[in-house]
Amino acid sequence: MTPSKTKELALKIEDVSIAFGGLKAVDNLSFAIERHEIFGLIGPNGAGKTTIFNCITQFYKADSGSIHFINAKGKETDLMDLSVHEIIDEGIVRTFQNVELIRELSIMDNVLIGAHHVMKQPLLGQLFNRKAIRKDEAESREKAEKILAFLDIEHLKDLIAGSQPYGVQKKVEIARTLMSDPELIILDEPAAGLNDTETKELAMRIKQIRETYQTTILLVEHDMRLVMDICDHICAISFGKRIAVGTPKEIQSNPEVQKAYLGEEGELE
Ligand SMILES: Nc1ncnc2c1ncn2[C@@H]1O[C@H](COP(=O)(O)OP(=O)(O)O)[C@@H](O)[C@H]1O
Ligand SMILES: [Mg+2]
Known part of the structure; x- marks a missing residue:
């Protein structure tokens, strides 16, 4: 499935970094998400996926870089100027890795x-x-x-x-999340803890949500079948750094991505 033909962007992340103590959890990371696409962020445990979600929603303030959101009306907002409470007014909502x-x-x-x-x-x-x-x-x-x-x-x-x-x-x-008329829904490991049948249903639901509610979806997920099945584009990260961005096919066959996943449970099929 192709996202919008005109390729309008919904989210632009440029050179974002954040460190905790000496550890660079996110390291000069850039990627862009098109409006109405399902975009996957993948990477081994501890790669910095939840941290980048926290930077987008301003729960954490990135040390450097920029995060811009472009709404359906074309208005561009620098999210780093906002507080965590103002993010929902922009039409951005999230779920949490551990259900809250x-x-x-x-x-x-x-x-x-x-x-x-x-x-x-x-x-x-x-x-x-x-x-x-x-x-x-x-x-x-x-x-x-x-x-x-x-x-x-x-x-x-x-x-x-x-x-x-x-x-x-x-x-x-x-x-x-759907109660707030979201434009961008951020899902942190929505399939974690679900069985096979529930995961299949979730895949269908995420696609339905995109269609019915006309949203853009950004998700982190370990279930590679789900990611490869529903995402239009995927960004793979390791140790906070981007290793590849592309279609599911491109990501699956990327040697750097395969190397990052060696010895990981969520192996690429
Ligand atoms: N608030 C924090 N304080 C210190 N270290 C953190 C904090 N949040 C995340 N980290 C560290 O940043 C790295 C990335 O974590 P995280 O983004 O949760 O990874 P992922 O979601 O990809 O599994 C980990 O090494 C983690 O321990
Ligand atoms: Mg996480």
């Missing part, structure tokens, strides 16, 4: 949390205009129900999130 839900709340309530920033009523308005809030809430609930139905978990909406199997919790996390 409020375990004691219902699935519905966990999903509704994702709607917070799109509620139409400003805070002061919320104090005085109860009717408008109820309308906002009703709209959010309806939207959440649609998303849960899209992910086939609507029937579980009133159950406590923490009591659900891991596969369901991962779906709830994805549902929450």
Whole structure:
């Protein structure tokens, strides 16, 4: 599948570096993501994949380099000028390597949390205009129900999130990202802990999300079959450095990539 014909970019990462103590976790890394593509970031454990996600979402501030996001209207934003809380307003959301839900709340309530920033009523308005809030809430609930139905978990909406199997919790996390009308969804190891059947379903879902919600997707994943199956382009990194960027075919046959994976569990098939 080819991404947008005009090849508009959605995210540009240029020469980004970040060190922890003496360790360069990300080392002069550059790659660009086209709008509406599914872009994979791969690399052995400790290669710096989660760290680069944290730099994009401004959870960490990169030591150097630039990270620019170009939204669907063509507006370019230097993400390094923003705080971690402002990232969601740009239309960028993420999931976490270890599922992060409020375990004691219902699935519905966990999903509704994702709607917070799109509620139409400003805070002061919320104090005085109860009717408008109820309308906002009703709209959010309806939207959440649609998303849960899209992910086939609507029937579980009133159950406590923490009591659900891991596969369901991962779906709830994805549902929450969809509540914020995202333009870019960043998924950190979405298939980790899933069985074969669940992983196949996830692959289908990610492609469906791209189509239905018209988003760009950036993912880190160890399951090479999933990565090779759904990604338009892949960047392979090792020790924080880029070793190759290309189509799944190009990455699979790249000797540098194969070398980086020798002795790793997630071998390239
Ligand atoms: N907050 C931190 N403090 C110190 N070291 C860190 C921190 N975050 C990540 N690292 C280190 O950076 C390197 C890359 O980690 P990470 O990005 O989590 O790798 P990956 O996601 O590719 O497995 C690792 O050596 C890790 O220990
Ligand atoms: Mg990681």
